[in-house]
Amino acid sequence: MMSRRALGNWYLVHKWTSLVCTALLLLLCVTGLPLIFYEEIDQLTGRHPEAAALPDGTPPVLLDRIVATARAAHPGDLVLYLGFDAHAPLVGVTTAPSYQPASADFHSQTFDARTGERLAVPPFNEGVMWVFYKLHTDLYAGLPGKLFLGFMGLLFVVALVSGVVVYGPFMRKLEFGTVRADRSRRLKWLDLHNLIGVATLAWALVVGATGVINTLSTPILGLWQRGQLAEMTAPYRDRPLPATLASIDRVLATAATAAPGMAPAFVAFPGTPYSSRHHYAVFMHGDTPLTARLLKPVLVDAETGALTASRELPWYVTALLVSQPLHFGDYGGLPLKVLWALLDLATIVVLASGLYLWLVKRRRPAGREARIAAAIPGEVPAE
Template sequence: MTIAPGASTVRSALSAHAAMGLLAGALLYLVCLSGTVLVFYQEWQRIEQRDAPEMARIDPQAVQRGVAAVLAKEQGKPASAHLYVHMPVPELPRATITTDHQAVHLDAQGRIAAPELNHWSEFLYALHYTLNVPGVVGMTIVGALGMLMVALSVTGLIAHPRIFRDAFRLRARHGGGVGMADWHNRLSVWTLPFGLAIAITGAVIGLAGVGTAVLARVAYGGDIAAVYAPIFGKEAKPNAARAPVADVAAALVQMERVYPDIAVTYVTLHDPGTAGQHVQIVGRHARRLIFGEYYDFDAAGLFTGTARLADGAIGQQAAASNYNLHFGNYGGLPVKICYVMFGLALTIVSATGVYIWLGKRRRRGLREPWLRGAWHGVVWGAPVALIGTLGVRLVAGDAAPFTAIFWTGLLLAVIGGAVLAGRRERALTA
C-alpha cells in the first residue's frame, strides 16, 4: 500500500523546488551584475584612494628602495613568501608593494607614502570571484554558475530554432510577458559570443582551484605547484638561509635594455631575503590577449629565461589569455565600455529569464506571489545595496564591513519584496 502525499505537501514541495531555482537565478544575477561593475576595477581603486601618489613610471632604483623599506618594516615578523610590486600602468598609474603583512603605495622616489586602502574594490572583486564565500568553495560555486550559463545559452538556442531569424523582431506592446520574452531572446542573441566567452572563461577560472586540487592528489602526490608548472613554469627550489635582498633594480634595468617594447606590469620577489630568492617580472605584450609573459631573474638580477606564455604551446597561450578575456583587461577604455554594455545585457537576460519562468508557473495555476516579490527584491535590491556600500565607503571610510552591509541589505530587500507581494495578493483576493 502506498501513501500519496497530500495536496498541501505537493504544493510545499513545488514551492521549495521553485525557491531553489530562484536561488540559483539570484546567484547568477549577482555574478553578472558584479562582473559588469568590476570591469572598472582599477578605476574604482583610484576613486577609493584619490590622494595616493601617481606617476607614469618609476625608476628601478626607486623600486629597490621601496622593496628594502617594506622588508625592513617586517623585521621580527614571519617571513613573507612573496613580495609583489605593482608597477605604474596607464589604467592604474601607481607603484604599490604587497606582502603577506602589508600593502603600501610608494612615491616616485621609492619612499613608503601611504597604506593601500581599497577594501571596497576588494569586496567587489570577492563578490564576483567567490560571492564572498572564502576559499575554493566560493570559486567552485561561481565556476558552476559559469557552466550553468553555458548550458542556458546552448539550450536556449536549441529551444528557439527561429531565434536568429527573429533577431530584430520585438513585440514590446504585446501583453502576457511576450515583450519581455522578446527582449530576453534578442539580447541573448546579440550577446551570444560574448556570453559564451564570459561563461566558459568564468567556469575555467572558478573550477581551476578544485580541479587542480583533485589532479594534484591523483597524479602529483598532492603537489599543486607541479600541476601548474607545465603552463606557468616551475618554482625555484627554496633555500631559507638568510641573504641580502635581491637586486630587483638590476632585473628591471635589464628588462628595459633587452625588452624595451615590453610594458612591465608586476614584479614578484619569491622568498624575499633568503638564499633561494629570485625575481619574476610580468611583461605585457602589445596586441596580445595574454596577461603577460613571466621573465625570470636570479637574486643578482641576471636573466634566466621565460615561462613561454607568449610563444609556447597553444594550451599555454590559451591559459594565459583566459583572465584577460574574462575581465576585459585588454584594448583599453573602448574594450571596457563594450564589456560594460554586454555585461549589462547579460544581467538583464538573467533577470528577465527568471521573470519569464515565474510567469509560466503563474499561467499554469501556480500562484506564488512571494516568489515574484522576492525576485523583485533581488533585481532591485542588489544594485541598491551595492551603491549603498560604495556610499558608505566614500562617507565613512575604508574600514566599513562592506560584505555584511551588502548581504544584509540584499536580504532585507528580498524579505521585504516577498512580504509586500504576499500582502498585495491577499488584498486582491479578499
C-alpha cells in the same frame, strides 16, 4: 530537421540549466558591473595613488632603497612581491609575516618610483569594491567558492547553447526581431527575452567561458608550479634560502637582458609560491594591448643575481591570462568598458525576464500550461 521530442529535450535542458544558475548569474552580473570600471571608481574615490608631478626624465631611485623602506615599516615581515604600474611610475611592495600568509596578514605599500616616497593608499582588501570583488570571484569561500561559481558558469554556457537550439524552431513563424507588444505581457517578455538573448549571445558566451576559466586560476597556477616551475628550479631544490639576497636592481637588469623589449610586471621573492627558495622570479610583459597581458617568467639566482632559466608560459596559463581581460573588457580603454557594461545590463534583463517567465508560467492553469509547453518546440503559442 530535428524531431519534436528532441526539441522538447533541448527545451528541458535550457529550462533547468537556466533556473539553477540564474540567481548566481544575476549576482555576478550586478557585482561585475562596477568591477568593469574599478580603475575609474578608484580615481574618483581617491583610492588610486597619484605620482607627484616631476620633470620628464627624472630617474628612478634604487629599488633596494624602496624595499628597505617597506621592510622597515613592518619589522619582522618578509618581502614577498614587488609590483610595477604599467601606466605610472609607481611601485608596490607586499610584505607579510610568512611566505604563505592568510589574506588578512598581507601588508601592501605603494611608492613613487622616482622619489622613493611612500604614498598614502587605502588597503586594497577594504571597502565596497573589495566586497564586490570577493562576491564576484569566490563568494568569500576561497577555492570551493571559485569552483562553485565555475560550475554555475558552465551551466550558463549550456543554457545559452540550448537556448539557441530552441530559439530557431520557436521563432520559425515570426520574423527575426519581432516583439508582439500588442499581445499578453508574458508573450511580449518572451519575445524580448529571446531577442536580447540572441543579440548578446556571442558576448555572453565569451564572458561565460572566460569566467569559467578564471575560476580555475588556482588549479591552473598550481599545475604550472608543480610542472614547469619545478623543472626550472629542480637543480636548486635542496638549497636553503640564501643568507644574503642579491640586489633587486641587479636582478631586474638581468631580467631585462634575458627578455629584451619587455618590462617587469612583478617580482616574486625567494620562498614565495611563484619562485623557489633560491630564486627571484621576474615576470616580464610586453607593451601592446595583448602582450601587456602575457607574462614571461625569468628566474634569477637569489644569491648571485645571475640568470638561471626563462621559458614561455604553457598554453593553459596563457589561456588564463588572455581570459582575464576578455572577461572584464578592460583592455581597450573606456569605450570598450562602456560597451561591456551595456552588454552586462542587457544580460541582467535576459536573466530577470527568464525568471519572470518561469514564475508566471507556474501560476497558469494546468490545461493552458500544457498547451503552451507543447507549442514551444515547434509552434508559436497563440495567446
